Amino acid sequence: MARKKLMAANWKMYKTPQQAQEFLRAFLPLVEGHSRDEIAICPPFVCLPAVVEALAGQSIGVGAQNLHWEKEGAYTGEVSAGMLVAVGCTHVIIGHSERRQYFGETDETVNRKLQAALAAGLTPIVCVGEVLQERESGLTEDVLRRQCQRGLRGISGDQARTLVIAYEPVWAIGTGKTATPQIAAEAHVVIRAEAAKALSKAVAEDMRILYGGSVKPDNAKALMSEREIDGALVGGASLDPKSFAAIVKW
Numbered sequence: 001m002a003r004k005k006l007m008a009a010n011w012k013m014y015k016t017p018q019q020a021q022e023f024l025r026a027f028l029p030l031v032e033g034h035s036r037d038e039i040a041i042c043p044p045f046v047c048l049p050a051v052v053e054a055l056a057g058q059s060i061g062v063g064a065q066n067l068h069w070e071k072e073g074a075y076t077g078e079v080s081a082g083m084l085v086a087v088g089c090t091h092v093i094i095g096h097s098e099r100r101q102y103f104g105e106t107d108e109t110v111n112r113k114l115q116a117a118l119a120a121g122l123t124p125i126v127c128v129g130e131v132l133q134e135r136e137s138g139l140t141e142d143v144l145r146r147q148c149q150r151g152l153r154g155i156s157g158d159q160a161r162t163l164v165i166a167y168e169p170v171w172a173i174g175t176g177k178t179a180t181p182q183i184a185a186e187a188h189v190v191i192r193a194e195a196a197k198a199l200s201k202a203v204a205e206d207m208r209i210l211y212g213g214s215v216k217p218d219n220a221k222a223l224m225s226e227r228e229i230d231g232a233l234v235g236g237a238s239l240d241p242k243s244f245a246a247i248v249k250w
């Protein structure tokens, strides 16, 4: 059975609650009736309630960009999975390369966060991907295998039914350089094979693997037409309603 694509907006550290509502006022009419793909918006934490409210009655997901693995406690500045669920979140991005690069996220913290997200019933979007130097040294497959093996450690196929993985080659994020559909598809095959080993073949077959890294309205069709690519995680081009709607409707 064909996997339903997920088109997710990663707003990173952009937009206030008011700007998020303005975005949705413009965006919703543009995607009205669009049911071919699933859509999710991942704004900064402080925008989550406003986005949930503006999307009431719509079948569009709302995701956070991070979470902490503990339920509660003395962890200044952190937000738990249960708190995200309580404000109406459905999705959460885990292990984005910017968090790995600037905030010390490791495969081990990704694994703990993934366990917490799944236990809370959130749909996790786990990010993996190689940096340029790794690609140029022929290490892409090794990096993807390691990130998947460690990230998925101890998780059963049953638990992981909602799991989404995003392949985001770091050299393509915010750089305007996009992986070709072939490069992405090759990476997706490696990721799916690792997921099959870690979870089960059936779960891996149904699992969506998104591509992220400079997805734009003019390259979305070529990428999304590739059988191995099950959606997109879109940064810069998701900040403008017309541009994100054009990507969603590739």
Ligand code: PGA
Residues within 6 Å of the ligand: 010, 168, 172, 173, 174, 175, 176, 212, 213, 214, 215, 233, 234, 235, 236, 237
């Ligand atoms: P980009 O970001 O679309 O701006 O390259 C993608 C991401 O980081 O998720």
